Amino acid sequence: MATQNTPNRMILVSVPRTASNLLLKVLNIPKQPNVITSPKGGYFFYDAFMTAGKDGRFNKAIGEWTQEEKSEVHKAFQHAVTDLEEYSARAHAENKMIFAKEHAFWFLNPGFFSGMTHGAVSDEDLKSFQVTVPESYGLSQTFSQNNSTVLPDEYLRTWQLAFIIRHPALAWPSLYRAMQKMCKAGFLEDDDAKGVSLTNMSMQWTRRLFDWCLEQPDAPVTPLVIDANDVIHNPGAVIKFCERAGMDTGSMQFEWKDNERKSETWTPDRASADNPAELARHQKAASIMLSSLEGSTGINKEKAPTSIDIDAEVVKWRAEFGDEVAELLEKATRDAMPDYEYLKANRVTA
Template sequence: MKDIMHYLLPPNGKPASIAPSLNRIKRGVGTESTGETPFPAVGANGTSNGAQANGHHHQQLNGATNGLHGHAALDSLAQVTPSKREPYPYDTAPEPGNPTVMPTEILSQFHFAFLIRDPHHSVPSYYRCTIPPLSDVTGFHNYDLSEAGYDEVRRTFDYLRSVRLIGPHIATQERDADDIDDRLRPVTNGLGHESGAEICVVDADDMLQKPAPMIEAFCRSVGLEYTPDMLNWDTAEDHQYARDAFEKWRGFHNDAIESKGLVARKHPHPVKTEEEWDAEWLKKYGPEGAALIRKAVDANMADYLYMKQFAMRV
């Protein structure tokens, strides 16, 4: 599954505590229960009944809310009592070092891979979806700097490394992560992980330069069987599936919906100076938009370049 990492962390670098919907209450700890409580009704990203995640703002999307299309999951297990408090901070205990609201016990059940993209491309790509004419389709009418997500990806990545849920080996590289950054030597996590899944980071530009080798390397890293037909989706059934899957996010993924496969770029992105980037954004988005894009790019480049060190190379 693909999801957005910053939905699992409090916004603006706030300290995390475990989401109540994911917090198993142990017997005899503040409860008369005879055992652990089941997980209560949750929507996407640990939110109750499709509600807001960790203080991140809520958007109405083409008639569906941002949380399992407005429906709660696991409704039969428990009834969530509405709270009059703000959605965050939670009144639950944090886990030392864990920047997310998800317990490490649950994080350990996933095999993580990371998709990154140069902010010079990702920030304006998202920004244009928040201004006319696309904003009338997407339903997003403001660009929030806190939603770029690079800081959250880096902090989660580093935590997973520190508890050895990933690493130290890096997919396709001869060096280990500890050779790049040895600050994150493993700590005792109680989960028995001496060495985690190999680090799998895919840079979007690298993938579009060499799609077949990159997807094959990705599959090898995460344990999937690679077949060349993974790069093609040009049947009526495929196109209908894409339209249905992306319906909720209309306006954001039109290029993907209309595509027929993953093909290599004929020419790599031209190398531009920062002044050339600024001139391009000024021409496309005006002074206010260009200034906002520049601020977001500058705020996230260090985190992108940090993650880039661990990216697969083919």
């Protein structure tokens, strides 16, 4: 929704295990001549979400949070916007695009996230997490019904939003496997793997943001959507996505050398800059989530079968995870399918 009077800015909205890092690798974001991004390719709101979720906070209703907890989380979101604005200013000064990839729930208002399991949240509690943006974005700061983020409508309208999706029957078991590895590495307790996975197994926040885009008066076209299956099997769709995003298709790559595998570098941030042990934890966690990509020299088409039978996948999940987890995955998959199919119908095709 960025206009001619605002910097060229894009947020790629994802959820875990949707091949978003692969898309950045194919687009070759670090070597796009007219793009500026963070060393992580975005993730400006990573620290804020981690702050919101630490110490088991999401296990209790927002109304039970202390004022200190709310203030700490609000401060983390405000820092994220400050960092984002600093990169945006640099990009604007150099007449380039600022690009950021963010998981949908990372800049979701924690009140809505908590509301998934603890019921409705008061307007006052929602306001406690909403950030303040510079007055240059307008004196009013509103939050319309489909804007569940911490960012006001007036600010979001200055960004072009794009979305990457993947069939839930592929994304959700992949996420659960990653969470199991996190448990083995000591990042999560065994009992947390299910809870963390289930709260992330949703495309409702992606769909809400997509619908929000369609409601804006200055959005004449449908936002960009790309399916992970097309990233892997349909290079023409990725090329068209690149073109419509305003990037250089000549910089794209579908193969890469061994020494070019890593798509992200986890540099010190506000949460870990002064804590080497914490930084090492973040880097190790990133290596788990990026293991498939970092072990590749190109697109692995085996990761995305062209046809998916959920019933057949459930049989596989029972053998791999056991009945209880298979049932959880099946429910999460079937619950997410309407949102996935809706978004898929609006994807870029070639």
